[in-house]
Amino acid sequence: MLLEVRDLHVFYGRIEALKGISFGVNQGEIVTLIGANGAGKTTTMRTISGVRTVAQGSIFFEGRDITGIAPHERVKLGICQAPEGRGIFPGMTVRENLEMGTYVRGGKDSQKSADLEHVFHLFPRLKERIDQNGGTLSGGEQQMLAIGRALMSRPRLLLLDEPSMGLAPMLIAQIFQIVRSINEEGISVLLVEQNATQALRAANRAYVLETGYVVKSGSGSELLDDPAVRAAYLGG
Protein backbone atom coordinates (compact mmCIF):
# COMPACT_ATOMS: atom_id res chain seq x y z
CA MET A 1 0.00 0.00 0.00
CA LEU A 2 1.26 3.45 -0.91
CA LEU A 3 -0.41 5.30 1.96
CA GLU A 4 -1.79 3.65 5.04
CA VAL A 5 -3.52 5.46 7.86
CA ARG A 6 -4.06 3.45 11.04
CA ASP A 7 -6.33 4.44 13.91
CA LEU A 8 -5.69 8.18 13.57
CA HIS A 9 -6.76 10.47 16.40
CA VAL A 10 -6.41 14.27 16.06
CA PHE A 11 -7.52 16.97 18.46
CA TYR A 12 -8.15 20.71 18.32
CA GLY A 13 -7.71 21.66 21.95
CA ARG A 14 -10.18 19.37 23.69
CA ILE A 15 -12.28 18.70 20.59
CA GLU A 16 -11.50 15.37 18.98
CA ALA A 17 -11.85 15.90 15.23
CA LEU A 18 -10.63 12.44 14.17
CA LYS A 19 -11.63 9.58 16.43
CA GLY A 20 -9.54 6.73 15.13
CA ILE A 21 -9.86 6.53 11.36
CA SER A 22 -8.12 3.93 9.19
CA PHE A 23 -7.89 3.81 5.43
CA GLY A 24 -5.41 3.42 2.63
CA VAL A 25 -4.44 4.31 -0.93
CA ASN A 26 -2.85 1.75 -3.24
CA GLN A 27 -0.31 2.62 -5.87
CA GLY A 28 -2.06 3.99 -8.95
CA GLU A 29 -5.47 4.44 -7.33
CA ILE A 30 -7.83 7.36 -7.01
CA VAL A 31 -9.34 7.16 -3.54
CA THR A 32 -11.96 9.59 -2.34
CA LEU A 33 -13.09 10.66 1.12
CA ILE A 34 -16.63 11.98 1.21
CA GLY A 35 -18.60 13.35 4.12
CA ALA A 36 -20.65 16.26 5.38
CA ASN A 37 -19.27 19.57 6.63
CA GLY A 38 -17.16 19.12 9.72
CA ALA A 39 -16.72 15.37 9.21
CA GLY A 40 -12.94 15.71 9.46
CA LYS A 41 -11.88 15.49 5.82
CA THR A 42 -9.64 18.55 5.81
CA THR A 43 -8.19 17.55 9.15
CA THR A 44 -7.27 14.18 7.67
CA MET A 45 -5.58 15.77 4.65
CA ARG A 46 -3.61 18.25 6.73
CA THR A 47 -2.52 15.52 9.10
CA ILE A 48 -1.21 13.48 6.17
CA SER A 49 0.74 16.55 5.03
CA GLY A 50 2.11 16.83 8.56
CA VAL A 51 0.69 20.19 9.65
CA ARG A 52 -1.59 18.74 12.35
CA THR A 53 -0.30 16.87 15.36
CA VAL A 54 -1.23 13.22 15.71
CA ALA A 55 -2.44 12.30 19.20
CA GLN A 56 -2.61 8.58 18.52
CA GLY A 57 -2.27 6.25 15.57
CA SER A 58 0.14 6.23 12.66
CA ILE A 59 0.64 7.05 9.00
CA PHE A 60 2.72 4.89 6.70
CA PHE A 61 4.00 5.87 3.28
CA GLU A 62 5.45 3.07 1.17
CA GLY A 63 5.70 1.03 4.33
CA ARG A 64 7.66 3.64 6.20
CA ASP A 65 6.26 5.23 9.37
CA ILE A 66 6.04 8.97 8.66
CA THR A 67 3.84 9.91 11.61
CA GLY A 68 6.48 12.02 13.31
CA ILE A 69 8.39 13.55 10.41
CA ALA A 70 8.29 17.19 9.32
CA PRO A 71 6.04 18.40 6.48
CA HIS A 72 8.98 19.20 4.19
CA GLU A 73 10.29 15.65 4.60
CA ARG A 74 6.93 14.36 3.42
CA VAL A 75 7.04 16.55 0.33
CA LYS A 76 10.48 15.12 -0.36
CA LEU A 77 9.06 11.60 -0.14
CA GLY A 78 6.43 12.53 -2.72
CA ILE A 79 3.33 13.70 -0.85
CA CYS A 80 1.99 17.05 -2.00
CA GLN A 81 -1.34 18.76 -1.52
CA ALA A 82 -3.60 21.29 -3.18
CA PRO A 83 -5.22 22.47 0.05
CA GLU A 84 -8.80 23.42 0.78
CA GLY A 85 -9.39 27.04 -0.22
CA ARG A 86 -6.54 26.66 -2.74
CA GLY A 87 -3.90 28.47 -0.69
CA ILE A 88 -2.67 30.63 -3.55
CA PHE A 89 0.02 33.11 -2.52
CA PRO A 90 -1.78 36.30 -3.50
CA GLY A 91 1.30 38.47 -3.86
CA MET A 92 3.23 36.03 -6.04
CA THR A 93 2.86 35.68 -9.77
CA VAL A 94 1.50 32.52 -11.33
CA ARG A 95 5.05 31.49 -12.17
CA GLU A 96 6.29 32.13 -8.63
CA ASN A 97 3.35 30.22 -7.19
CA LEU A 98 4.14 27.27 -9.42
CA GLU A 99 7.81 27.42 -8.53
CA MET A 100 6.88 27.13 -4.86
CA GLY A 101 6.02 23.54 -5.77
CA THR A 102 9.71 22.90 -6.44
CA TYR A 103 10.82 24.61 -3.22
CA VAL A 104 11.83 21.40 -1.48
CA ARG A 105 13.44 19.79 -4.48
CA GLY A 106 15.37 22.88 -5.52
CA GLY A 107 16.31 21.58 -8.91
CA LYS A 108 17.84 23.02 -12.03
CA ASP A 109 16.14 25.62 -14.16
CA SER A 110 15.94 23.21 -17.10
CA GLN A 111 14.03 20.74 -14.93
CA LYS A 112 11.81 23.50 -13.67
CA SER A 113 10.90 24.67 -17.14
CA ALA A 114 10.13 21.12 -18.21
CA ASP A 115 7.79 20.79 -15.24
CA LEU A 116 6.26 24.18 -16.03
CA GLU A 117 5.59 23.08 -19.61
CA HIS A 118 3.91 19.96 -18.31
CA VAL A 119 1.61 21.99 -16.07
CA PHE A 120 0.84 24.41 -18.91
CA HIS A 121 -0.01 21.44 -21.08
CA LEU A 122 -2.67 20.43 -18.52
CA PHE A 123 -3.78 24.01 -17.82
CA PRO A 124 -3.13 26.21 -20.88
CA ARG A 125 -4.99 29.05 -19.16
CA LEU A 126 -2.20 29.39 -16.62
CA LYS A 127 0.35 30.04 -19.31
CA GLU A 128 -1.59 33.09 -20.49
CA ARG A 129 -1.58 34.39 -16.91
CA ILE A 130 2.01 33.59 -16.11
CA ASP A 131 3.06 37.04 -14.89
CA GLN A 132 -0.24 37.91 -13.28
CA ASN A 133 -0.53 37.99 -9.49
CA GLY A 134 -2.08 34.89 -7.96
CA GLY A 135 -4.55 37.01 -6.00
CA THR A 136 -6.09 38.40 -9.19
CA LEU A 137 -7.00 35.02 -10.72
CA SER A 138 -10.56 33.74 -10.88
CA GLY A 139 -11.60 30.91 -8.57
CA GLY A 140 -11.27 28.31 -11.30
CA GLU A 141 -7.87 29.56 -12.34
CA GLN A 142 -6.73 29.54 -8.72
CA GLN A 143 -7.79 25.92 -8.41
CA MET A 144 -5.83 25.03 -11.54
CA LEU A 145 -2.87 26.88 -10.08
CA ALA A 146 -3.13 25.00 -6.78
CA ILE A 147 -3.20 21.65 -8.55
CA GLY A 148 -0.43 22.68 -10.94
CA ARG A 149 1.71 23.86 -8.05
CA ALA A 150 1.33 20.53 -6.26
CA LEU A 151 2.27 18.72 -9.49
CA MET A 152 5.45 20.80 -9.75
CA SER A 153 6.78 18.86 -6.75
CA ARG A 154 6.55 15.64 -8.82
CA PRO A 155 4.41 13.88 -6.23
CA ARG A 156 3.79 10.15 -6.00
CA LEU A 157 0.64 10.85 -4.01
CA LEU A 158 -1.42 13.94 -4.81
CA LEU A 159 -3.79 15.17 -2.11
CA LEU A 160 -6.72 17.24 -3.40
CA ASP A 161 -9.01 18.89 -0.85
CA GLU A 162 -12.31 19.89 -2.48
CA PRO A 163 -10.94 20.93 -5.87
CA SER A 164 -14.47 21.57 -7.16
CA MET A 165 -15.46 23.96 -4.37
CA GLY A 166 -17.13 27.07 -5.73
CA LEU A 167 -16.72 26.20 -9.40
CA ALA A 168 -19.28 26.17 -12.20
CA PRO A 169 -20.46 22.71 -13.39
CA MET A 170 -18.54 22.98 -16.67
CA LEU A 171 -15.34 23.69 -14.83
CA ILE A 172 -15.99 20.91 -12.31
CA ALA A 173 -16.24 18.37 -15.11
CA GLN A 174 -12.99 19.70 -16.55
CA ILE A 175 -11.20 19.46 -13.19
CA PHE A 176 -12.32 15.84 -12.73
CA GLN A 177 -11.14 15.08 -16.25
CA ILE A 178 -7.73 16.47 -15.40
CA VAL A 179 -7.60 14.50 -12.16
CA ARG A 180 -8.16 11.34 -14.20
CA SER A 181 -5.42 12.19 -16.65
CA ILE A 182 -3.00 13.00 -13.83
CA ASN A 183 -3.81 9.59 -12.39
CA GLU A 184 -3.17 7.95 -15.76
CA GLU A 185 0.36 9.32 -15.63
CA GLY A 186 0.87 7.07 -12.62
CA ILE A 187 0.24 9.54 -9.80
CA SER A 188 -1.96 8.17 -7.03
CA VAL A 189 -4.67 10.55 -5.85
CA LEU A 190 -6.45 11.04 -2.55
CA LEU A 191 -9.46 13.22 -3.25
CA VAL A 192 -11.72 14.94 -0.72
CA GLU A 193 -15.06 16.00 -2.14
CA GLN A 194 -18.51 17.19 -1.21
CA ASN A 195 -19.43 16.74 -4.84
CA ALA A 196 -19.94 13.06 -4.09
CA THR A 197 -21.43 11.81 -7.35
CA GLN A 198 -18.57 12.99 -9.50
CA ALA A 199 -15.99 11.90 -6.93
CA LEU A 200 -17.40 8.38 -6.62
CA ARG A 201 -17.49 8.04 -10.41
CA ALA A 202 -13.85 9.01 -10.69
CA ALA A 203 -12.63 6.95 -7.74
CA ASN A 204 -11.47 3.36 -7.56
CA ARG A 205 -12.38 3.22 -3.88
CA ALA A 206 -14.09 5.51 -1.42
CA TYR A 207 -14.53 6.06 2.30
CA VAL A 208 -17.41 7.86 3.99
CA LEU A 209 -16.43 10.03 6.95
CA GLU A 210 -18.90 11.06 9.62
CA THR A 211 -17.98 13.19 12.65
CA GLY A 212 -14.49 11.78 12.91
CA TYR A 213 -15.22 8.13 12.08
CA VAL A 214 -15.02 6.12 8.85
CA VAL A 215 -18.56 4.77 8.66
CA LYS A 216 -18.46 3.08 5.28
CA SER A 217 -16.05 2.04 2.58
CA GLY A 218 -16.12 0.28 -0.76
CA SER A 219 -15.49 0.71 -4.45
CA GLY A 220 -16.73 3.91 -6.03
CA SER A 221 -19.57 2.16 -7.83
CA GLU A 222 -20.64 0.22 -4.71
CA LEU A 223 -21.09 3.42 -2.77
CA LEU A 224 -22.83 5.10 -5.70
CA ASP A 225 -25.42 2.33 -5.53
CA ASP A 226 -25.67 2.26 -1.73
CA PRO A 227 -29.11 3.59 -0.71
CA ALA A 228 -27.89 5.10 2.55
CA VAL A 229 -25.08 6.93 0.80
CA ARG A 230 -27.45 8.06 -1.91
CA ALA A 231 -29.83 9.45 0.67
CA ALA A 232 -27.18 11.24 2.69
CA TYR A 233 -24.73 12.54 0.09
CA LEU A 234 -26.15 12.22 -3.39
CA GLY A 235 -29.44 14.00 -2.91
CA GLY A 236 -31.63 10.82 -2.81
Add this chain to the structure above:
Amino acid sequence: MRDWLLYRTFWDLTITGLALGSIYSLVALGYTLVYGVLRLINFAHSEIFMVGTFGALMASQEFLGIPMLEDGGYPYRTGFMLLVFLVFILLCAMVFSGLGAVALERVAYKSLRGNGDLFGAVVLAFLTGFVVSMVFVDDTLANVIVAAILTAPITMGYMSLFRRGKQSPRLAFLISAIGASTAIAEAMAIWGPEKREQYQTPRILEKDVLFSFLGADVRVDNVIVIVGALLMMVALTLFVNKSRLGRGVRAVAQDAETARILGVNVDMIILVTFALGGVMAGGAAMLFTLVYEQSRFNIGFILGVKSFTAAVLGGIGNLKGALLGGLVLGLVENYASAVFGGQWKDVVAFVVLLVVLMFRPTGLLGESLGRARV
Protein backbone atom coordinates in the same frame (compact mmCIF):
# COMPACT_ATOMS: atom_id res chain seq x y z
CA MET B 1 12.50 84.37 10.82
CA ARG B 2 12.80 80.65 10.97
CA ASP B 3 11.16 80.00 7.57
CA TRP B 4 14.01 81.93 6.18
CA LEU B 5 16.33 79.43 7.81
CA LEU B 6 14.46 76.62 6.11
CA TYR B 7 14.66 78.42 2.80
CA ARG B 8 18.35 79.15 3.02
CA THR B 9 19.38 75.69 4.11
CA PHE B 10 16.71 73.69 2.30
CA TRP B 11 19.07 71.54 0.26
CA ASP B 12 21.45 71.03 3.18
CA LEU B 13 18.54 69.81 5.25
CA THR B 14 17.43 67.59 2.41
CA ILE B 15 20.79 65.84 2.11
CA THR B 16 21.22 65.24 5.84
CA GLY B 17 17.55 64.30 6.14
CA LEU B 18 17.94 61.69 3.42
CA ALA B 19 21.03 60.30 5.15
CA LEU B 20 19.27 60.01 8.51
CA GLY B 21 16.17 58.69 6.76
CA SER B 22 18.18 55.96 5.03
CA ILE B 23 19.33 54.75 8.43
CA TYR B 24 15.73 54.74 9.69
CA SER B 25 14.74 52.79 6.58
CA LEU B 26 17.34 50.09 7.14
CA VAL B 27 16.28 49.58 10.75
CA ALA B 28 12.60 49.77 9.77
CA LEU B 29 13.15 46.81 7.44
CA GLY B 30 13.83 44.61 10.46
CA TYR B 31 10.53 45.55 12.12
CA THR B 32 8.68 45.07 8.87
CA LEU B 33 10.22 41.70 7.96
CA VAL B 34 9.49 40.15 11.34
CA TYR B 35 6.02 41.64 11.41
CA GLY B 36 5.31 40.33 7.92
CA VAL B 37 6.29 36.79 8.82
CA LEU B 38 5.19 36.49 12.46
CA ARG B 39 2.69 39.33 12.93
CA LEU B 40 4.88 40.23 15.88
CA ILE B 41 6.45 43.55 16.73
CA ASN B 42 10.00 42.81 17.72
CA PHE B 43 10.56 45.54 20.27
CA ALA B 44 14.07 44.27 20.96
CA HIS B 45 15.12 45.15 17.39
CA SER B 46 16.44 48.52 18.60
CA GLU B 47 18.96 46.65 20.73
CA ILE B 48 20.05 44.64 17.71
CA PHE B 49 20.95 47.96 16.13
CA MET B 50 22.81 48.99 19.29
CA VAL B 51 24.82 45.76 19.25
CA GLY B 52 25.74 46.57 15.65
CA THR B 53 27.19 49.96 16.60
CA PHE B 54 29.45 48.16 19.05
CA GLY B 55 30.38 45.74 16.30
CA ALA B 56 31.46 48.69 14.17
CA LEU B 57 33.30 50.21 17.11
CA MET B 58 35.21 47.02 17.84
CA ALA B 59 36.03 46.49 14.19
CA SER B 60 37.50 49.94 13.68
CA GLN B 61 39.21 50.31 17.06
CA GLU B 62 40.30 46.80 18.04
CA PHE B 63 40.61 44.88 14.78
CA LEU B 64 41.79 47.65 12.47
CA GLY B 65 43.47 49.82 15.09
CA ILE B 66 42.20 53.13 13.71
CA PRO B 67 43.31 55.80 16.19
CA MET B 68 40.95 58.29 17.79
CA LEU B 69 40.48 61.68 16.21
CA GLU B 70 43.91 61.97 14.74
CA ASP B 71 43.65 63.81 11.51
CA GLY B 72 45.69 62.17 8.81
CA GLY B 73 46.65 59.27 11.05
CA TYR B 74 44.60 56.73 9.16
CA PRO B 75 46.24 53.33 8.68
CA TYR B 76 45.39 53.18 5.00
CA ARG B 77 47.06 54.89 2.09
CA THR B 78 44.79 54.52 -0.88
CA GLY B 79 41.13 54.99 -1.64
CA PHE B 80 40.88 51.30 -2.38
CA MET B 81 42.17 50.38 1.09
CA LEU B 82 39.65 52.80 2.60
CA LEU B 83 36.92 50.91 0.78
CA VAL B 84 38.26 47.61 2.11
CA PHE B 85 38.23 49.06 5.63
CA LEU B 86 34.69 50.32 5.28
CA VAL B 87 33.46 46.98 3.98
CA PHE B 88 35.26 45.15 6.79
CA ILE B 89 33.65 47.36 9.44
CA LEU B 90 30.30 46.94 7.73
CA LEU B 91 30.62 43.16 7.75
CA CYS B 92 31.58 43.11 11.43
CA ALA B 93 28.57 45.23 12.37
CA MET B 94 26.34 42.96 10.27
CA VAL B 95 27.73 39.82 11.91
CA PHE B 96 27.18 41.27 15.40
CA SER B 97 23.63 42.35 14.65
CA GLY B 98 22.77 39.29 12.58
CA LEU B 99 23.95 36.86 15.25
CA GLY B 100 22.26 38.98 17.90
CA ALA B 101 18.95 38.81 16.06
CA VAL B 102 19.23 35.06 15.55
CA ALA B 103 20.06 34.51 19.23
CA LEU B 104 17.18 36.76 20.24
CA GLU B 105 14.76 34.70 18.15
CA ARG B 106 15.98 31.41 19.53
CA VAL B 107 16.06 32.46 23.18
CA ALA B 108 13.22 34.93 23.61
CA TYR B 109 10.62 33.96 21.00
CA LYS B 110 11.00 30.46 19.61
CA SER B 111 9.90 28.52 22.64
CA LEU B 112 6.82 30.70 23.03
CA ARG B 113 5.51 29.69 19.62
CA GLY B 114 3.18 26.75 19.19
CA ASN B 115 2.06 25.70 22.60
CA GLY B 116 4.93 27.30 24.48
CA ASP B 117 7.40 25.00 26.23
CA LEU B 118 9.16 24.97 29.59
CA PHE B 119 12.24 26.78 28.29
CA GLY B 120 10.05 29.54 26.93
CA ALA B 121 8.28 29.85 30.27
CA VAL B 122 11.59 30.08 32.15
CA VAL B 123 12.99 32.76 29.83
CA LEU B 124 9.75 34.69 29.95
CA ALA B 125 9.61 34.41 33.75
CA PHE B 126 13.17 35.64 34.14
CA LEU B 127 12.63 38.59 31.81
CA THR B 128 9.38 39.46 33.54
CA GLY B 129 11.07 39.40 36.95
CA PHE B 130 13.89 41.51 35.57
CA VAL B 131 11.66 44.21 34.15
CA VAL B 132 9.41 44.31 37.21
CA SER B 133 12.41 44.57 39.48
CA MET B 134 13.85 47.40 37.38
CA VAL B 135 10.83 49.48 38.24
CA PHE B 136 11.83 49.40 41.91
CA VAL B 137 15.60 49.03 42.01
CA ASP B 138 18.16 50.88 39.94
CA ASP B 139 20.96 48.36 40.11
CA THR B 140 21.40 45.77 37.41
CA LEU B 141 23.04 43.12 39.60
CA ALA B 142 20.26 43.41 42.17
CA ASN B 143 17.71 43.12 39.38
CA VAL B 144 19.32 39.97 38.05
CA ILE B 145 19.24 38.41 41.52
CA VAL B 146 15.63 39.38 42.13
CA ALA B 147 14.68 38.07 38.70
CA ALA B 148 16.48 34.79 39.34
CA ILE B 149 14.64 34.31 42.63
CA LEU B 150 11.30 35.15 41.04
CA THR B 151 11.88 32.88 38.04
CA ALA B 152 10.62 29.64 39.60
CA PRO B 153 7.20 30.84 40.79
CA ILE B 154 6.55 32.97 37.69
CA THR B 155 7.53 30.03 35.47
CA MET B 156 4.87 27.90 37.12
CA GLY B 157 2.31 30.60 36.44
CA TYR B 158 3.23 30.82 32.77
CA MET B 159 3.27 27.04 32.39
CA SER B 160 -0.27 26.77 33.67
CA LEU B 161 -1.23 29.61 31.32
CA PHE B 162 0.37 27.79 28.38
CA ARG B 163 -1.33 24.55 29.33
CA ARG B 164 -4.77 26.10 29.52
CA GLY B 165 -4.72 28.03 26.28
CA LYS B 166 -3.92 26.42 22.97
CA GLN B 167 -1.17 28.96 22.23
CA SER B 168 0.91 31.38 24.24
CA PRO B 169 -0.95 34.68 24.47
CA ARG B 170 0.30 37.57 22.33
CA LEU B 171 1.10 39.37 25.56
CA ALA B 172 3.78 36.77 26.29
CA PHE B 173 5.68 37.84 23.17
CA LEU B 174 5.37 41.48 24.15
CA ILE B 175 6.73 40.85 27.64
CA SER B 176 9.53 38.73 26.24
CA ALA B 177 10.38 41.43 23.70
CA ILE B 178 10.51 44.24 26.23
CA GLY B 179 12.37 42.07 28.73
CA ALA B 180 14.93 40.97 26.15
CA SER B 181 15.39 44.54 25.00
CA THR B 182 16.11 45.72 28.53
CA ALA B 183 18.34 42.76 29.26
CA ILE B 184 20.51 43.29 26.17
CA ALA B 185 20.94 47.01 26.88
CA GLU B 186 21.76 46.38 30.55
CA ALA B 187 24.22 43.65 29.65
CA MET B 188 26.06 46.12 27.43
CA ALA B 189 25.98 48.73 30.19
CA ILE B 190 27.62 46.28 32.61
CA TRP B 191 30.22 44.61 30.44
CA GLY B 192 31.52 47.47 28.31
CA PRO B 193 34.62 49.28 29.59
CA GLU B 194 32.82 52.63 29.67
CA LYS B 195 29.77 51.12 31.39
CA ARG B 196 26.83 53.46 30.91
CA GLU B 197 28.83 56.29 29.36
CA GLN B 198 28.97 57.29 25.75
CA TYR B 199 31.62 55.77 23.52
CA GLN B 200 33.40 57.74 20.86
CA THR B 201 33.94 55.76 17.68
CA PRO B 202 37.05 56.48 15.61
CA ARG B 203 36.73 58.76 12.64
CA ILE B 204 37.23 56.53 9.64
CA LEU B 205 37.53 59.15 6.95
CA GLU B 206 37.88 62.88 6.47
CA LYS B 207 34.43 64.33 6.08
CA ASP B 208 35.31 66.49 3.12
CA VAL B 209 32.74 68.25 1.07
CA LEU B 210 32.45 66.18 -2.06
CA PHE B 211 30.53 68.61 -4.23
CA SER B 212 28.06 71.44 -4.04
CA PHE B 213 24.47 70.87 -4.98
CA LEU B 214 22.17 73.92 -5.34
CA GLY B 215 24.23 75.72 -2.77
CA ALA B 216 24.29 72.78 -0.36
CA ASP B 217 27.58 71.19 0.63
CA VAL B 218 27.37 67.47 0.12
CA ARG B 219 29.70 65.70 2.53
CA VAL B 220 31.31 62.40 1.66
CA ASP B 221 29.89 60.55 4.68
CA ASN B 222 26.34 61.50 3.77
CA VAL B 223 26.90 60.21 0.25
CA ILE B 224 28.27 56.93 1.60
CA VAL B 225 25.26 56.55 3.88
CA ILE B 226 22.67 57.21 1.18
CA VAL B 227 24.37 55.10 -1.49
CA GLY B 228 25.27 52.33 0.96
CA ALA B 229 21.74 52.10 2.32
CA LEU B 230 20.27 51.99 -1.16
CA LEU B 231 22.66 49.23 -2.20
CA MET B 232 21.76 47.19 0.87
CA MET B 233 18.07 47.61 0.19
CA VAL B 234 18.50 46.57 -3.44
CA ALA B 235 20.40 43.48 -2.26
CA LEU B 236 17.66 42.64 0.22
CA THR B 237 14.93 43.05 -2.38
CA LEU B 238 16.80 40.82 -4.80
CA PHE B 239 17.30 38.22 -2.09
CA VAL B 240 13.66 38.23 -1.05
CA ASN B 241 12.34 38.09 -4.61
CA LYS B 242 14.82 35.84 -6.36
CA SER B 243 16.48 33.44 -3.94
CA ARG B 244 14.91 30.22 -2.78
CA LEU B 245 14.98 31.22 0.89
CA GLY B 246 13.63 34.67 0.01
CA ARG B 247 10.70 33.03 -1.76
CA GLY B 248 10.20 31.01 1.39
CA VAL B 249 10.05 34.21 3.45
CA ARG B 250 7.39 35.65 1.17
CA ALA B 251 5.43 32.42 1.14
CA VAL B 252 5.34 32.22 4.93
CA ALA B 253 4.33 35.88 5.14
CA GLN B 254 1.46 35.35 2.73
CA ASP B 255 0.14 32.00 3.93
CA ALA B 256 2.18 30.13 6.51
CA GLU B 257 0.09 26.96 6.55
CA THR B 258 0.14 26.51 2.78
CA ALA B 259 3.86 27.21 2.81
CA ARG B 260 4.32 24.34 5.28
CA ILE B 261 2.17 22.03 3.19
CA LEU B 262 4.41 22.77 0.20
CA GLY B 263 7.46 21.88 2.25
CA VAL B 264 8.74 25.22 3.50
CA ASN B 265 10.51 24.76 6.81
CA VAL B 266 8.81 27.62 8.63
CA ASP B 267 11.10 27.49 11.63
CA MET B 268 14.11 28.00 9.42
CA ILE B 269 12.40 30.78 7.49
CA ILE B 270 11.71 32.62 10.74
CA LEU B 271 15.38 32.38 11.59
CA VAL B 272 16.30 33.70 8.13
CA THR B 273 13.87 36.57 8.61
CA PHE B 274 15.44 37.61 11.90
CA ALA B 275 18.89 37.26 10.38
CA LEU B 276 17.95 39.48 7.43
CA GLY B 277 16.51 42.14 9.73
CA GLY B 278 19.60 41.90 11.91
CA VAL B 279 21.99 42.26 8.99
CA MET B 280 20.13 45.35 7.79
CA ALA B 281 20.24 46.81 11.31
CA GLY B 282 23.96 46.07 11.40
CA GLY B 283 24.40 47.96 8.14
CA ALA B 284 22.45 50.85 9.60
CA ALA B 285 24.60 50.75 12.72
CA MET B 286 27.81 50.98 10.73
CA LEU B 287 26.51 53.93 8.69
CA PHE B 288 25.30 55.57 11.88
CA THR B 289 28.72 55.39 13.53
CA LEU B 290 30.27 56.71 10.33
CA VAL B 291 28.23 59.90 10.59
CA TYR B 292 27.63 60.36 14.33
CA GLU B 293 30.79 58.70 15.66
CA GLN B 294 29.23 57.54 18.89
CA SER B 295 27.60 54.64 20.59
CA ARG B 296 26.04 53.88 23.95
CA PHE B 297 24.15 51.07 25.64
CA ASN B 298 20.84 52.88 25.16
CA ILE B 299 21.50 54.36 21.74
CA GLY B 300 19.02 51.99 20.13
CA PHE B 301 16.02 53.31 22.00
CA ILE B 302 15.23 56.59 20.22
CA LEU B 303 16.46 55.29 16.89
CA GLY B 304 14.34 52.18 17.32
CA VAL B 305 11.23 54.19 18.12
CA LYS B 306 11.83 56.40 15.08
CA SER B 307 12.45 53.46 12.79
CA PHE B 308 9.39 51.66 14.06
CA THR B 309 7.48 54.87 13.35
CA ALA B 310 8.95 54.86 9.86
CA ALA B 311 7.83 51.26 9.33
CA VAL B 312 4.28 52.06 10.43
CA LEU B 313 4.29 55.27 8.41
CA GLY B 314 5.18 53.43 5.21
CA GLY B 315 2.90 50.48 5.97
CA ILE B 316 4.23 47.81 8.29
CA GLY B 317 5.00 44.53 6.60
CA ASN B 318 5.83 46.31 3.37
CA LEU B 319 9.48 46.51 2.32
CA LYS B 320 9.01 49.49 0.04
CA GLY B 321 7.01 51.11 2.81
CA ALA B 322 10.02 50.86 5.13
CA LEU B 323 12.15 52.70 2.58
CA LEU B 324 9.57 55.39 1.96
CA GLY B 325 8.63 55.79 5.63
CA GLY B 326 12.26 56.19 6.68
CA LEU B 327 13.06 58.79 4.05
CA VAL B 328 9.88 60.77 4.69
CA LEU B 329 10.52 60.75 8.43
CA GLY B 330 14.15 61.82 8.06
CA LEU B 331 13.19 64.71 5.79
CA VAL B 332 10.21 65.89 7.79
CA GLU B 333 12.24 65.85 11.00
CA ASN B 334 14.97 67.94 9.47
CA TYR B 335 12.68 70.52 7.89
CA ALA B 336 10.60 70.75 11.04
CA SER B 337 13.55 71.33 13.30
CA ALA B 338 14.64 74.18 11.01
CA VAL B 339 11.21 75.80 11.17
CA PHE B 340 10.18 75.13 14.76
CA GLY B 341 13.56 74.53 16.38
CA GLY B 342 15.43 71.32 17.18
CA GLN B 343 13.49 70.60 20.36
CA TRP B 344 10.37 69.91 18.26
CA LYS B 345 12.05 67.36 16.07
CA ASP B 346 10.74 64.25 17.81
CA VAL B 347 7.27 65.66 18.36
CA VAL B 348 6.86 66.50 14.69
CA ALA B 349 7.75 62.94 13.70
CA PHE B 350 4.90 61.57 15.76
CA VAL B 351 2.46 64.22 14.60
CA VAL B 352 3.17 63.21 11.03
CA LEU B 353 2.61 59.58 11.95
CA LEU B 354 -0.71 60.38 13.62
CA VAL B 355 -1.92 62.47 10.69
CA VAL B 356 -1.00 59.81 8.14
CA LEU B 357 -2.62 57.04 10.18
CA MET B 358 -5.78 59.09 10.53
CA PHE B 359 -6.22 59.21 6.78
CA ARG B 360 -4.46 55.99 5.82
CA PRO B 361 -4.69 53.58 8.74
CA THR B 362 -2.44 51.04 7.03
CA GLY B 363 0.33 53.53 6.31
CA LEU B 364 1.40 55.30 3.15
CA LEU B 365 1.79 52.19 1.00
CA GLY B 366 -0.64 50.13 3.01
CA GLU B 367 -0.35 46.57 1.88
CA SER B 368 1.66 44.21 4.00
CA LEU B 369 4.43 41.83 2.96
CA GLY B 370 1.64 39.32 2.73
CA ARG B 371 -0.36 41.10 0.08
CA ALA B 372 2.08 43.20 -1.85
CA ARG B 373 4.54 42.04 -4.42
CA VAL B 374 7.61 43.07 -2.52
